[in-house]
Amino acid sequence: MFAAPDQDRKPSPDDAVTPSADRPLAYLFLDFNAYFASVEQHDHPELRGRPVIVTPLASEHTGAIAASYEARGYGIRRGTPVRDARRMCPGIAVMPARHDRYVAVHKLLMKEIERHLPLDKIYSIDEAAFRLSRSERDPARAVETARRVKQGIAENVGPALRASVGLAPSRLLAKLAAERVKPDGLTVLEARDLPHKLADMTLTDIPGVGAGVMNRLEKAGIDNFLKLWNLQPKQARAIWGSVMGERFWYGLHGFETVEEPTKKSMIGHSRVLTREHETPDKARIVARALLLKAASRLRHYGLFASSLSLSARLRPEGGWETARRFSHSQDSFLFLKTLDDMWETFLTRQRREGPAPRIGGVTVYLHGLSKPGETAIDQLDLFAEPAQAETDSRRAGLWKAIDDINADLDAKFRRLGAPSGEAKRHISLASQSGLALNYLGAKIAFSRVPEEAEFMY
Template sequence: MTAAPQSGEFRTPEDRFVFLHIDLNSFFASVEQQLHPEYRNRPLAVVPTNSDTTACIAASYEAKAFGVKTGTIVGEAKQKCPGIVLVEGSHTEYAKFSHAIAEAVERVCPVSHTPSIDEMVCQLMGREQLPENARRIAYDIKQAIYQDVGEVLRCSIGMAPNRYLAKIASDMQKPDGLIGLLPSQLPRAIAHLDLRDLPGVGARTEARLNAQGIHTMPQLLALDRQGMHKLWDSVWGDRLYHWLRGHVTGDDGAPVPSEIQKSLGHSHVLAPEHRTIPGSWAVAHKLLHKAAMRLRMEKFYAGSMALHIRFALNREQAERLRSKQHFSGLKHTGWGMEARFPDAQDTLTLLEVLQKLWQKRPQGPDFEKPFFVGVTLGRLLPESHHNPGLFADQDRRSQLSSAIDQINLKHGHTTVHLAGMMSARDSAPTRIAFTQIPVQYGSEWM
């Protein structure tokens, strides 16, 4: 491979494909149809809970034909598609399928990046980059997934000289698409796209571009490099200018990684039976149990904890208090507080912190119907940087947590747990991860 260019430089490659971006089509819904043949060729939506007020996590292409998509409220989905099949999502199954698909892809071409649970990127080398060879590799990847994992699972593959364009190409033809964008075809090959088709351009960015007179892709592509830099007021504009023309800039459209993970945690929209103060406390306890176990599995200590609670409001309360509207239509008000403490990773110490935060929550008639709880551990410190304490009690607590972890890793993550989460032991299951790549700890996934 040619060495990465120096700052401010780029090179225009030959008509070759350097990256393949594999996008699994309607992944969660397709997994359910693979597991349940009776759901195939039927409109199906994956939901977090069986409630009309929650939102669809994913929809099959049969459901999309009726206008049901990710984010559609379940009650609205039922109106649009009366016969829709609703399935509560299984993080464990989706994680297993994601890993199985990665193994199938690896049989054809090494996976160099995994941006999310339903995306993979392969970097081609040498003669693999020739268009005819790259296309053969792409077809072989599709066939490997079909043969090794399941006939229902389809993917769209984008081929391009850089990762940014490969991602764009993977979205241009769904389902089961294969699109290549060569430098000689650019930028005209993408001139028909909408601004929102560009990775990183959401509603807010689009509004900012519109305010500066950019409403279409041809208008954006007509800008020179200086114009793109000015439009974004950052080096991102320079990069985008080169990426959209098939140039190789050295970073290939990859996201900039943070140097160290800064936090981890879990949140949960409460089931109706847990929308009470005792019920929400039990769920918060369960969330901390999961977060503390992850903390130890990922070999971190935490120095802070944040607790967030949202309370459902009736009409009179919503008018009187500062309220927001949940995507389900529920009016609510929120509260949150952070506590800092000496670095810890054992569950008992962290539970004491959670109890102190819980006691400081707002109380009274306006705060009696919690419907959302979130627990986040922050100020993470790698185990290698932690200074052991001088007190025996800390050692005993760490040994207890370690012993509990060994049992739970073997028999299930809630086999041994503290009594406070008993009523919520089976609630707040591990939720579907879009950007977090699932990791298996023992017999379960997180």
């Protein structure tokens, strides 16, 4: 007979537990509704109640990255081209994204919610889980707490920033509960409600069940929620091919497991290009600027990179990608030279195949990240030429000084009242000086929230 672990101790995946209908509520999960569009309505009261879309940049040749619920009523969704949105809803408000503002409002929201509950985990710019205390685990008390959180957001941050809330024994179940009613929902999912209350769920709507896992589930004969629920922990581990399957099983059954801290594996940026930047020469300048930004973040985290990947999406179709390795470095000059060599290889191949391509987007990533003192860097140091090592160190120091000057000057401009979204590089390479930082600034990754420093580089 297996014993369930104590609710206040997160079990290891190797713990043996028995699902219990008595698992108490333990987590409150908030999912902010149409977050980017809601922030625009928050900052611009005249947009409240109106259809709004947010676009990556000010252009008619792009698509929505967020749509308010008023816009969704017209069939407009993320990815809808701007021209189609204007046709579907004449008079719709089209707002260029202001990612630094979305991060600032996110921090205000977290500060307000933490007045009521301790933060457990931030999942993205618009999703977070909070831990209920023992006294708040009774369903009636938990609902009272959730309503108090919603009221605090409306009164102390802004009524346009609505959130759907889920209450459940685990973070995964609380997230699934929050998804049940949108916008502005509040759903309680108790252990005794399972599995029947989620029996209608499509498996791919569950976090952790992507296309690859779905293929493996189908091969195992698992094609609905009840079959997924009835798996055993070791079966889930075998289907997922890793301990993640077993962790998923525990979360689905109302238990939490210890999460190992993740190590940053790559740093990079990508951009969809406007018509102005779709020529090979202009696209290369954008790629270089994205790489300089990634390199600044690399140094900010105290990391070194050992490889660079570059990809380009072509218009109307097709693409190209490649990667190069080098000794661990923080030197932007080395990174730029590597990118230029890769870009020239790309152009040489394209010249053989026909006229110059139109480039729809570029992506650059620095990989093979390590910190000083780690084995990978120490081993390479044994074989490095002293003169080259000194040059690399001197160049890295130069770029770090440039990073610090840019950050310091930007902070001073902010204190003097420079408006949000108008950060600029005070020191840059001459070839990059014509690019606005608004166009190249940090963007929101849905699995993380950028640090404020990222908007300064």
